[in-house]
Amino acid sequence: DALAAASELVLEVESAANAVVDASSPTAVGTVGSLDVSPNATNVVPGRVDLGIDIRDVEYRSMETVVTAVRDELARLEADRGVETAFERPFDLHPTPMSDRLREAAHRAGTAAGLETLDLHSGAAHDTMHVAGVTDASLLFAPSRDGVAHNPREWTDWDDCADATRVLAGAMAELKIGDPGLLSTDVGPVIDADALQILRDHTVRMEKEARLIAAAELSEAAAHGTFFAPRAYELKSLDQLHKEIFGPVLHVI
Numbered sequence: 001d002a003l004a005a006a007s008e009l010v011l012e013v014e015s016a017a018n019a020v021v022d023a024s025s026p027t028a029v030g031t032v033g034s035l036d037v038s039p040n041a042t043n044v045v046p047g048r049v050d051l052g053i054d055i056r057d058v059e060y061r062s063m064e065t066v067v068t069a070v071r072d073e074l075a076r077l078e079a080d081r082g083v084e085t086a087f088e089r090p091f092d093l094h095p096t097p098m099s100d101r102l103r104e105a106a107h108r109a110g111t112a113a114g115l116e117t118l119d120l121h122s123g124a125a126h127d128t129m130h131v132a133g134v135t136d137a138s139l140l141f142a143p144s145r146d147g148v149a150h151n152p153r154e155w156t157d158w159d160d161c162a163d164a165t166r167v168l169a170g171a172m173a174e175l176k177i178g179d180p181g182l183l184s185t186d187v188g189p190v191i192d193a194d195a196l197q198i199l200r201d202h203t204v205r206m207e208k209e210a211r212l213i214a215a216a217e218l219s220e221a222a223a224h225g226t227f228f229a230p231r232a233y234e235l236k237s238l239d240q241l242h243k244e245i246f247g248p249v250l251h252v253i
Contacts, residue, residue, distance in 0.1 A: 003037055003046035005083045009073055013053055016069035020062045027121055028057040030066050058121045060094045096129040099136035102171070106140055109170025115163050124150065136186065140168055165252065168232065169214030175230055178221045187216070189226040190247055196226040199247045206233045206249075209240055213252065 010032045017030030034052040055066045067089075074085040103119065110117035120141055131137040142164035145155045180188030190196050206212070215231035230248035235241070238253060245251075 001045050001081075002049045002083060003035075005077045005081045005085075006035065006049040006051055008077060009051070009070070012069060012073040013055075013066070016066045017055070019069075020057070020065050025057050025059050025062040027123070028055075028059075028062045028066065029123065030055050056123050058095050063095075093125070093129075096132050098128070098132065098138040102136050102138035105171045105174045106138060106167055108174070109167045112170055113163065113166045115167065117167070140164060140171070165213055165232075168250075172214045172216050172230060172232065175216045177216060177218055177227055177229060187227075187230055187248055189222075190228050191226070193226055195246065196228055199228045199245070199249065202245055202249065203231070210235050210251075213250075 013030045013032050017028055020028040031054045032051055033054060036050040037046050038048040040046075053070060055063050057063050071087060074087060077083055078085055107117050122139060122141075126139060128137045128139050142156050142160045145153075145157070148154050175186040176184055177187045178185045190199065210233040213232040213234055216229045218227055218229045228247055230250075232250040232252060235251050235253050241251060
């Protein structure tokens with residue numbers, strides 16, 4: 001019975017993840033969220049089960065601990081139940097640390113705004129993981145009621161949205177714009193003069209149609225060339241964007 005064997009594996013994933021939480025890493029999770037049972041008929045003993053396992057943590061070593069437990073359990077099931085098993089790993093992603101420097105800038109902005117801030121890991125994958133592969137990156141979270149996220153019950157109070165925007169504005173003010181060859185630089189030039197003009201034209205329109213939330217300042221080193229100061233605007237509607245804007249401009253609705 002392939003499903004009975006798979007059920008034991010599901011429980012082992014839960015047990016292994018909980019053991020890691022108790023022993024070393026409270027942020028570890030292991031989930032079996034999908035099973036494809038064949039032939040999936042009420043009166044037929046299941047002959048095959050494909051199941052998906054999701055293992056996440058901020059420490060890769062603890063993720064590997066759960067993976068090892070899964071492999072060991074598969075070997076045991078083959079011996080005890082006489083089933084055949086196969087293990088595939090289409091995704092093997094290491095946790096991605098955020099920039100200490102940018103996180104500290106956000107903390108300073110929160111303190112300046114009179115807000116309490118804390119460091120928080122994200123169990124979900126974000127585009128920031130890829131950005132962090134080529135430059136410094138960080139994530140800014142606004143609190144959700146009861147901590148519920150990625151769920152229809154997710155709710156963030158408008159006051160918290162406003163507070164998060166104040167922190168964002170303060171952190172933006174610390175961005176260093178200049179020579180991308182310097183490790184201290186956060187934002188380099190845009191690709192050419194045409195791209196810069198598009199951003200300048202967009203800025204003129206946004207100054208009339210949107211509300212400026214924050215704008216970084218160009219240093220003397222960035223006074224010449226195709227540098228553009230990052231800025232954030234509040235929009236009333238997505239319809240205000242007529243095309244995609246390639247550059248350091250954030251639009252908040």
